[in-house]
Amino acid sequence: MQEVLKALAHPMRRDILAMLRTAPRNASEIADKFDVTKPTVSGHLNILKDADLISQVRSGTTLTYHIRLSVLEEALGGLMGMFDIGNDKDLKEK
Amino acid sequence: MQEVLKALAHPMRRDILAMLRTAPRNASEIADKFDVTKPTVSGHLNILKDADLISQVRSGTTLTYHIRLSVLEEALGGLMGMFDIGNDKDLKEK
DNA sequence: TTAATAGTTAGTCATTTGCCTAATTAGGTA
DNA sequence: TACCTAATTAGGCAAATGACTAACTATTAA
Numbered sequence: 001m002q003e004v005l006k007a008l009a010h011p012m013r014r015d016i017l018a019m020l021r022t023a024p025r026n027a028s029e030i031a032d033k034f035d036v037t038k039p040t041v042s043g044h045l046n047i048l049k050d051a052d053l054i055s056q057v058r059s060g061t062t063l064t065y066h067i068r069l070s071v072l073e074e075a076l077g078g079l080m081g082m083f084d085i086g087n088d089k090d091l092k093e094k
Numbered sequence: 095m096q097e098v099l100k101a102l103a104h105p106m107r108r109d110i111l112a113m114l115r116t117a118p119r120n121a122s123e124i125a126d127k128f129d130v131t132k133p134t135v136s137g138h139l140n141i142l143k144d145a146d147l148i149s150q151v152r153s154g155t156t157l158t159y160h161i162r163l164s165v166l167e168e169a170l171g172g173l174m175g176m177f178d179i180g181n182d183k184d185l186k187e188k
Numbered sequence: 189t190t191a192a193t194a195g196t197t198a199g200t201c202a203t204t205t206g207c208c209t210a211a212t213t214a215g216g217t218a
Numbered sequence: 219t220a221c222c223t224a225a226t227t228a229g230g231c232a233a234a235t236g237a238c239t240a241a242c243t244a245t246t247a248a
Contacts, residue, residue, distance in 0.1 A: 009103040
């Protein structure tokens with residue numbers, strides 16, 4: 001969870017995840033969407049990968065990135081649980 | 095949302111929020127729970143306050159901190175929405 | 189094997205973070 | 219007033235972050 005929250009703390013990384021939510025993309029496609037250099041994007045991708053929020057698949061010279069939605073869901077779920085938020089389970093207070 | 099996610103990225107700040115979730119506390123009570131100095135805790139409280147995740151009420155010399163759960167809920171809700179997560183609304187895909 | 193392309197890693201630098209100690213502010217009380 | 223306690227702000231420092239340019243690795247194609 002710590003890794004995931006750190007990863008989510010940067011807006012560009014959230015935007016990368018959001019664009020991968022639609023479809024997988026390779027590094028160049030991702031980099032084109034942002035006004036920074038490729039190495040910078042590569043760094044952000046590494047952080048997302050360390051948090052296990054994305055996976056990569058090589059095909060020739062290109063690396064395609066996929067979002068790992070379940071990891072995101074688990075982290076957010078854990079956070080909600082930590083604060084007892086989102087329990088639609090109609091108020092089953094003790 | 096940016097401020098909230100930055101605030102949530104530090105474990106001590108999440109723990110502070112979790113303890114305020116149970117009941118309001120003053121700065122000393124909070125500081126006692128952690129193995130750091132008061133100024134350090136005060137710094138974390140400032141960051142939580144900047145994110146609007148807590149509010150403070152003075153009573154004499156003591157400041158009592160309250161969690162602002164709605165802010166947390168909104169931020170997490172926004173995040174879920176950003177990734178289309180947690181829509182229990184039985185799959186109403188377009 | 190030489191070259192071209194996709195992408196990463198290495199190295200540098202400025203800024204931010206997180207912690208500490210010391211000093212200061214705010215309020216209550218003798 | 220003077221003093222005590224609660225808590226903050228100020229200042230300093232090491233480590234982490236986020237960006238860049240330059241150099242390197244990996245794969246395909248001529």
